[in-house]
Amino acid sequence: MVVLNKIYTRTGDKGETALGDGSRVPKFSLRVAAYGTTDELNAALGLARLHAEGDEDAALARIQNDLFDIGADLCTPDIENDDKAEYPRLRMVPAQTDRLEAEIDAMNAHLKPLRSFILPGGSPLAAHLHACRTICRRAERMVVELSGVEAVNPDAVRYLNRLSDWFFVAARMANDGGEADVLWVPGANR
Structure with a gap:
């Protein structure tokens, strides 16, 4: 269980932070950048949720929780020794x-096939989801880069x-089931 009695600790004032196993690393380490980018994605998703309701909002809430799970997974190195850890590690x-x-398949069943690339935009929710998509791609690239130098849970990738x-x-879907998608017109402004 997490207990946060005091928000500032001063332990990071010299440019280091603690990982989930207690080890300290520079705040610019690739591992910290990877889970920090998933946190950035989570914050962007919070903005998207301002435009979502009902089932859409519930799905986004589930994803926000999963992103915290990824953060917990990524901030705890030494995946090879999970079975030796004092407490079960969240992976x-x-x-x-x-x-x-399954959710992608269910949503996609209601959409017409794409005949053009689409531009990020349309409804406010769609625009925020496109921003989340690009942040997610950056987080994925960082986690893949991290996996090239340290062990990473492949399920996170x-x-x-x-x-x-x-x-x-x-x-x-947020763009009226694709009807309000903004289509790319190659060379439109030549």
């Missing part, structure tokens, strides 16, 4: 990505990869 699991895939697809399809 992303395949079921979280499976849920996204898979989740982020699928999540950006989820945001794309959800943005189309």
Whole structure:
């Protein structure tokens, strides 16, 4: 359980932060940048939720919770020794990505196939979801880069990869089921 009695601790004043296992690293470390970008995505998703209602909002709330799970996963290195940890470590699991895939398939079943690339925009919710999609892609790139130098849970990478697809399809749904998508017109301003 998390207990936050005091918000500032001064322990990061020299440019370091603690990871989930208690080890300290520079705040510019790739691991911190990776989970920090998932936190940025979560904040952007909070803005998107201002324009969502009902089932849309519930789906976004589930994703926000998953993003905290990814943050917990990424801030705890040494994945190879999870079985030796004093307490169970929170890691992303395949079921979280499976849920996204099922939701993508359900949303996509209501959309006409694309015949053009679409520009980010349309409704306020769609525009925010497109912004979330691009932040998600950046988070994914950072986690993949991290996995090149340190062990990373592959389920975190898979989740982020699928999540950006989820945001794309959800943005189309938010644009009146794709009817209000803003289509790219190649060379329109020549």
